[in-house]
Amino acid sequence: MTSNSYSSATEHAHEPQLRGLKRWLLTTNHKEIGTLYLIFSLTMFFIGGTMALVIRAELFQPGLQLVQPEFFNQMTTMHGLIMVFGAVMPAFVGLANWMVPLQIGAPDMALPRLNNFSFWLLPLAFSLLLSSLFMEGGGPNFGWTFYAPLSTTYAPPSTNFFILSIHLAGISSILGAINIIATILNMRTPAMKLMDMPLFVWTWLITAFLLLAVMPVLAGVVTMMLLDINFGTSFFNAAGGGDPVLFQHLFWFFGHPEVYIMILPAFGIASMIVPAFARKRLFGYRSMVYATASIAILSFVVWAHHMFTVGLPLAAQLFFMYATMLIAVPTGVKVFNWVATLFHGSISFEVPMLFTLAFIVQFTIGGLSGVMLAIVPADYQYHDTYFVVAHFHYVLVPGAVFAIIAGVYYWLPKWTGYYPDETLGRWHFWLSVIGVNLTFFPMHFSGLAGMPRRIPDYALQFADFNLLSSLGGFLFGLSQLLLVWVVVRCVRGGKPAPDNPWEGAEGLEWTVPSPAPLHTFSTPPEFIPERDSPSRA
Amino acid sequence: MSGSYYVPASSKWPILMVVVLAFLAIGAASSLSFGHGFGLFIAGLVGVFVMMFVWFRDVIHESRSGLYDAQMDRSFRMGMAWFIFSEIMFFAAFFGALFYIRVFALPWLDGEGAKGISALLWPDFSASWPLLKTPSDAFSGPVDVVDPWHLPLLNTLLLVGSSITLTIAHHGVKKDQRNKAKLWLFLTLILGFSFLIVQGIEYVEAYTRLGLTLQAGVYGGTFFLLTGFHGAHVTLGACVLTVMFVRLLRGHFSPRSHFGFEAASWYWHFVDVVWLGLFIFVYVV
Numbered sequence: 122m123t124s125n126s127y128s129s130a131t132e133h134a135h136e137p138q139l140r141g142l143k144r145w146l147l148t149t150n151h152k153e154i155g156t157l158y159l160i161f162s163l164t165m166f167f168i169g170g171t172m173a174l175v176i177r178a179e180l181f182q183p184g185l186q187l188v189q190p191e192f193f194n195q196m197t198t199m200h201g202l203i204m205v206f207g208a209v210m211p212a213f214v215g216l217a218n219w220m221v222p223l224q225i226g227a228p229d230m231a232l233p234r235l236n237n238f239s240f241w242l243l244p245l246a247f248s249l250l251l252s253s254l255f256m257e258g259g260g261p262n263f264g265w266t267f268y269a270p271l272s273t274t275y276a277p278p279s280t281n282f283f284i285l286s287i288h289l290a291g292i293s294s295i296l297g298a299i300n301i302i303a304t305i306l307n308m309r310t311p312a313m314k315l316m317d318m319p320l321f322v323w324t325w326l327i328t329a330f331l332l333l334a335v336m337p338v339l340a341g342v343v344t345m346m347l348l349d350i351n352f353g354t355s356f357f358n359a360a361g362g363g364d365p366v367l368f369q370h371l372f373w374f375f376g377h378p379e380v381y382i383m384i385l386p387a388f389g390i391a392s393m394i395v396p397a398f399a400r401k402r403l404f405g406y407r408s409m410v411y412a413t414a415s416i417a418i419l420s421f422v423v424w425a426h427h428m429f430t431v432g433l434p435l436a437a438q439l440f441f442m443y444a445t446m447l448i449a450v451p452t453g454v455k456v457f458n459w460v461a462t463l464f465h466g467s468i469s470f471e472v473p474m475l476f477t478l479a480f481i482v483q484f485t486i487g488g489l490s491g492v493m494l495a496i497v498p499a500d501y502q503y504h505d506t507y508f509v510v511a512h513f514h515y516v517l518v519p520g521a522v523f524a525i526i527a528g529v530y531y532w533l534p535k536w537t538g539y540y541p542d543e544t545l546g547r548w549h550f551w552l553s554v555i556g557v558n559l560t561f562f563p564m565h566f567s568g569l570a571g572m573p574r575r576i577p578d579y580a581l582q583f584a585d586f587n588l589l590s591s592l593g594g595f596l597f598g599l600s601q602l603l604l605v606w607v608v609v610r611c612v613r614g615g616k617p618a619p620d621n622p623w624e625g626a627e628g629l630e631w632t633v634p635s636p637a638p639l640h641t642f643s644t645p646p647e648f649i650p651e652r653d654s655p656s657r658a
Numbered sequence: 659m660s661g662s663y664y665v666p667a668s669s670k671w672p673i674l675m676v677v678v679l680a681f682l683a684i685g686a687a688s689s690l691s692f693g694h695g696f697g698l699f700i701a702g703l704v705g706v707f708v709m710m711f712v713w714f715r716d717v718i719h720e721s722r723s724g725l726y727d728a729q730m731d732r733s734f735r736m737g738m739a740w741f742i743f744s745e746i747m748f749f750a751a752f753f754g755a756l757f758y759i760r761v762f763a764l765p766w767l768d769g770e771g772a773k774g775i776s777a778l779l780w781p782d783f784s785a786s787w788p789l790l791k792t793p794s795d796a797f798s799g800p801v802d803v804v805d806p807w808h809l810p811l812l813n814t815l816l817l818v819g820s821s822i823t824l825t826i827a828h829h830g831v832k833k834d835q836r837n838k839a840k841l842w843l844f845l846t847l848i849l850g851f852s853f854l855i856v857q858g859i860e861y862v863e864a865y866t867r868l869g870l871t872l873q874a875g876v877y878g879g880t881f882f883l884l885t886g887f888h889g890a891h892v893t894l895g896a897c898v899l900t901v902m903f904v905r906l907l908r909g910h911f912s913p914r915s916h917f918g919f920e921a922a923s924w925y926w927h928f929v930d931v932v933w934l935g936l937f938i939f940v941y942v943v
Contacts, residue, residue, distance in 0.1 A: 139668070149668040228663040231733035234713075238672035245680050249687065257692070281687040289683060295744050303736040307729060308663075337744045341751030345883065351690050352872050354879035356755065359779065360794035362876035364763035371751055434772050643663060 149233035158215025165207030172200040177594035193577035194262035201265025223630035226310030231303035246289035253279035269357035269368040298332035317654035324389030373424035387524030398474035399466025400625035406656040412451035445495035472546035476527035487515030508568025534618030538636035552600035559593025671713040678705025792875035800870035806941035820849035
């Protein structure tokens with residue numbers, strides 16, 4: 122931007138360190154903003170989790186015990202919205218904020234003020250969303266997919282608050298994605314080529330492109346809802362020539378890439394941790410990159426597999442079925458590469474590795490039930506049952522959330538300067554694994570037997586499976602308090618961690634001190650591809 | 659690449675922008691849902707413009723005092739380019755909706771093809787585009803639609819012309835011919851604001867003479883959705899170009915460093931291209 126060419130005058134604009142609340146409100150530091158994102162995500166995880174426990178408590182036995190059906194609908198809706206947009210997505214953005222600049226040798230994100238803005242939009246968006254629960258007519262009750270006309274003609278009056286909160290969260294995601302792309306493409310230490318980047322950076326680069334492509338479509342579809350509700354248009358109303366199915370096409374054009382937005386960075390985390398604890402370089406680095414890109418591209422041509430039962434033409438059903446099954450190929454490449462990395466490795470089982478191994482197994486279970494759901498005639502049976510709930514929870518909770526937790530345990534020594542407590546971590550891991558599988562595995566059976574989702578009451582034959590799911594849900598939910606305990610203890614102290622706390626871990630983030638000082642890499646660090654690249658021969 | 663990095667100082671504008679956005683969002687949602695809060699919405703809207711002004715003012719000051727390096731410049735370029743990409747996807751959703759309605763939804767309502775069973779809903783309905791008669795009497799379609807070869811054609815000439823004049827102005831900036839740049843940017847602004855006036859006249863005609871309103875079935879909805887959001891983007895682009903004009907008058911921009919100007923012109927060309935799509939698919943075809 123300047124007419125002069127500067128080299129020596131380009132310094133950190135250091136200023137006196139702000140204190141208290143002001144420090145956090147004004148911060149443009151990627152580490153502080155990353156911390157804010159992670160704390161926000163954890164808060165939302167517990168709010169959304171509490172709603173899940175309301176659902177599981179109601180479903181503990183048949184009949185209506187605790188809540189009214191109307192409130193139950195609000196719980197299923199808000200639980201989904203909060204977990205997707207408030208917990209999982211911000212957690213990955215928080216990890217990206219913390220780790221991407223450290224992994225590529227950058228001093229900060231490319232656009233630090235925009236970064237501050239992106240974060241602070243989120244508390245606003247979710248305050249709006251949560252406040253609608255206390256309004257006349259209640260909060261959103263139409264499911265997290267907010268299908269028209271449930272979300273237009275039959276929606277509660279507070280729906281406009283929901284729409285604006287989605288707009289704000291969407292702006293936050295778009296600006297965050299722009300920032301991550303500019304950071305990765307522009308701020309790498311000079312010797313690091315694209316094919317030398319750690320896979321967490323690669324998966325986030327691809328995820329950012331997905332966000333840029335689909336969050337505007339979500340903004341478009343909620344805008345059309347707003348017009349239908351308030352201004353008398355008929356986009357989703359057949360009486361005026363519109364079509365409610367149009368809503369589903371637009372929503373899922375956003376929604377399917379969205380599910381990969383929530384899993385690709387998890388693949389990146391697993392691809393960092395598996396090599397570190399197998400003490401081997403990642404098997405098939407390049408194929409990992411190409412597989413991630415293939416999954417991202419395919420995610421744009423599979424959206425209608427969510428809509429097989431709405432009345433699609435046969436040709437469309439066939440196309441979307443085969444395109445969906447095709448995604449199993451690059452996903453299979455990834456799982457194969459992780460297993461091949463483990464093969465003949467010197468594996469040790471610290472807590473990050475435990476969560477990652479569980480992630481690989483459990484995510485694969487969720488992926489396989491996805492292939493089942495992709496088959497059109499079978500989907501006619503599974504659609505809108507608990508089998509679908511089991512499927513997407515397996516990829517999201519024992520999948521994405523486990524990967525996030527693995528990443529937290531893996532990078533906590535870098536953030537705090539101390540190792541997380543290994544014993545407590547193991548307790549957390551085993552209780553979580555037992556709890557999560559007890560919750561979601563029985564749902565496969567209740568779903569196959571025909572139990573519909575989003576229903577507060579159910580027939581007697583589903584009672585045993587639901588009882589197990591509810592017990593598991595409370596076990597899993599309560600054991601997450603252990604995570605908070607581990608993190609708080611780790612911030613306060615513990616066994617001091619060296620710069621590189623893990624024997625086999627590689628990457629620039631381990632060359633800076635633990636805990637990482639507020640400002641790192643004010644000059645580009647040395648990076649020798651033949652020695653440091655994860656793709657080196 | 660230089661030996662060290664530039665990292666901008668922290669700023670209070672982002673968080674204040676969130677505060678005014680809170681006014682805007684709460685005011686908008688509350689007035690739509692419960693009928694009060696419109697004043698808060700307006701306050702928020704004004705606040706957003708004020709915050710954009712002061713935020714960009716700081717960036718311009720920093721840029722002109724030579725704080726930014728080539729790397730920062732690249733970050734700005736990438737940021738703007740990918741922002742425009744996200745805007746393209748926003749319009750893509752609306753164009754997709756238009757195509758889906760025309761190619762699938764309406765013919766099926768008329769009984770065509772494998773999904774024609776939905777014709778049972780309104781047996782008398784016959785699909786056509788423009789859709790003058792909606793399936794149900796609950797919505798009344800437009801009496802007539804806008805003739806593409808009058809005002810919309812004029813608007814096409816205005817907007818395409820403005821892209822050309824803007825390019826000439828850009829060449830002026832690059833060659834340090836400042837008077838040339840000022841003249842052609844001024845012409846661009848006249849063409850741009852003329853477009854908005856013509857669009858306004860067209861809207862008034864649509865509402866008063868043609869019965870073409872937001873409520874006029876799905877034709878009215880898609881018409882105003884696409885042209886309305888495009889018009890909003892032209893308005894924003896024209897405002898940004900006005901700022902660039904003022905900056906030009908004040909002696910900003912050098913032949914080598916004028917990314918603010920360039921970003922504004924990228925944006926303007928983008929709204930121009932969207933208009934060409936609108937002219938073809940909303941008005942003509």
